[in-house]
Amino acid sequence: MKKVITFVLSLTVFTAMAQDKKTTSVKVKNPKTITTASGLEYTITEKGNGKTASAGDKVTVNYTGKLTNDTVFDSSIPRGQPFEFKLGAGQVIKGWDEAFALLQEGDKATIKLPPSIAYGDRAMGKIPANATLIFDIELLKVTEGLRPWSAKGKDTMKTPSGLKYIMYETHKDAPSCAASKVTVHYSGFFLDGKMFDSSVERGKPFTLKVGAGQVIPGWDEGLALLHKGDKAKLIIPYLLAYGEAGRPPVIPAKSDLVFDVEIVDVTAAVSAVPYNIKGLKEETTASGIKYYVVSKSNNPAKAEAGKTVKVHYSGYLADGKMFDSSIERGEPIEFPLGRGQVIPGWEEGIALMNMGDKLRLVIPYFLAYGEQGRPPQIPAKADLTFDVELVDVH
Numbered sequence: 001m002k003k004v005i006t007f008v009l010s011l012t013v014f015t016a017m018a019q020d021k022k023t024t025s026v027k028v029k030n031p032k033t034i035t036t037a038s039g040l041e042y043t044i045t046e047k048g049n050g051k052t053a054s055a056g057d058k059v060t061v062n063y064t065g066k067l068t069n070d071t072v073f074d075s076s077i078p079r080g081q082p083f084e085f086k087l088g089a090g091q092v093i094k095g096w097d098e099a100f101a102l103l104q105e106g107d108k109a110t111i112k113l114p115p116s117i118a119y120g121d122r123a124m125g126k127i128p129a130n131a132t133l134i135f136d137i138e139l140l141k142v143t144e145g146l147r148p149w150s151a152k153g154k155d156t157m158k159t160p161s162g163l164k165y166i167m168y169e170t171h172k173d174a175p176s177c178a179a180s181k182v183t184v185h186y187s188g189f190f191l192d193g194k195m196f197d198s199s200v201e202r203g204k205p206f207t208l209k210v211g212a213g214q215v216i217p218g219w220d221e222g223l224a225l226l227h228k229g230d231k232a233k234l235i236i237p238y239l240l241a242y243g244e245a246g247r248p249p250v251i252p253a254k255s256d257l258v259f260d261v262e263i264v265d266v267t268a269a270v271s272a273v274p275y276n277i278k279g280l281k282e283e284t285t286a287s288g289i290k291y292y293v294v295s296k297s298n299n300p301a302k303a304e305a306g307k308t309v310k311v312h313y314s315g316y317l318a319d320g321k322m323f324d325s326s327i328e329r330g331e332p333i334e335f336p337l338g339r340g341q342v343i344p345g346w347e348e349g350i351a352l353m354n355m356g357d358k359l360r361l362v363i364p365y366f367l368a369y370g371e372q373g374r375p376p377q378i379p380a381k382a383d384l385t386f387d388v389e390l391v392d393v394h
Helices: 002-019 094-100 217-223 344-350
Strands: 025-027 033-035 041-048 058-067 072-075 083-086 108-113 133-143 164-169 181-190 195-198 206-209 231-236 257-267 290-295 308-316 322-325 333-336 358-363 384-393
Touching: 094 108, 094 133, 217 231, 217 257, 344 358, 344 384
Parallel strands: none
Antiparallel strands: 025 041, 033 041, 041 108, 058 072, 058 083, 058 133, 108 133, 164 231, 181 195, 181 206, 181 257, 231 257, 290 358, 308 322, 308 333, 308 384, 358 384
C-alpha cells in the first residue's frame, strides 16, 4: 500500500511540474530577417519554447515602437504594464495581427511595418502620415480563446430550408424552445473558424422569443428544434442569416455562419400587447416624429441628455408585425441618452418622457435605420412604430 501511495504522490508531483513548466527563451545566434507577402519584415532575436497564438487567442505583449529615425513614440516598458489584445480581431493595426501570429511565447523580435499595414495615410499623435514603423516586441503569454466545437464523428442533419445542425447534448424530455422565451449562450464563427461574436466571451447569455422574428431566420428555425439543456452547432446558409448584403462591417455579404449554442433556460413566452391609441391626440415634432401619450406619470424625473435611461419597448413595422420586444425578453434596455447609442428617433422621442410615462412613437425611416434598413428584420426605408415605457432615469 505504501508503494502505491508513493507512486501516486510521485505522479502528482511530476504532473504538477509538467503543468508548471515555465517558458524560456534563448538568443538567436544569427538572426534572419524574413519579409512576408504584405511587406512585413520580422527578425526573431530570442526564441521561446511556449505556445503559438491563433486568431481568437488573447495575447499579452511588451513592445517599444519607433520611427525610422529611432524616435520612440510609444512603449509598454516604462508603464510596467504589458498590453493585451485579441489576435485577429482587428483590435490593433494589421501588421501586429500578422506579426504576433508568427511568434511563440517567449519570442522576442523586431518588426518593420510599411504604412499599408500600419496607420496608412493617417497621422496618429507622434506618428506622421505614411510612416514606416519599427517595433521591438516580446510575446509574453497566450491565453487560448474560444474555438468552434469539433464536428469530428458527429452526424450532420439538414432541414428542407438548407439549415444544417449537429447535436452535442440532447434533452428531449426537457421544455421545448419552440414559441418559447429562451436564454441561450452562443459563439458565432465564419466557415474559416474566425469568431465574430460570443455571449460566452462576454459572460452574458442572450434572451429572445423563438419564432417572433427577433433574430435571423436560421436561429428561429434552429432553436425551435432544441430543448432546455441542449447543445448544438447550427450551420446557417447566408439566405437564412444576413442575406446578400451581410451586415457590414462585421458580417460580409453572402456569409454562411456557424453558431455553437447551449440552451440555458426555457420559459413560457410573454406576449407584448400593442398600446391602444384610439381617441388619443397625435402630436408631431419638428423632425417628423409622431407620438401619442398613452399614459402620463407625475414623476418629475425627466429623460435628458447625459442621464442613463431604462426603457421597456416593443417595435413594429408598418404592417403591424413586431420585430423586437424587451417585454418578451423580460429585460428593459438601458443606455445613456444623447450619446448616439440608439437611433436618432429614440434619442428625440425618449427625451419627451418622464419616468413612468408610456408613449407610442412613430419614427420616419430617416430617423430610424435609413435608406438601407437593418436586414433581415428591418427593411429599407422602413418607418417604425415603438410602444415605449420609461422605467427608470438616473
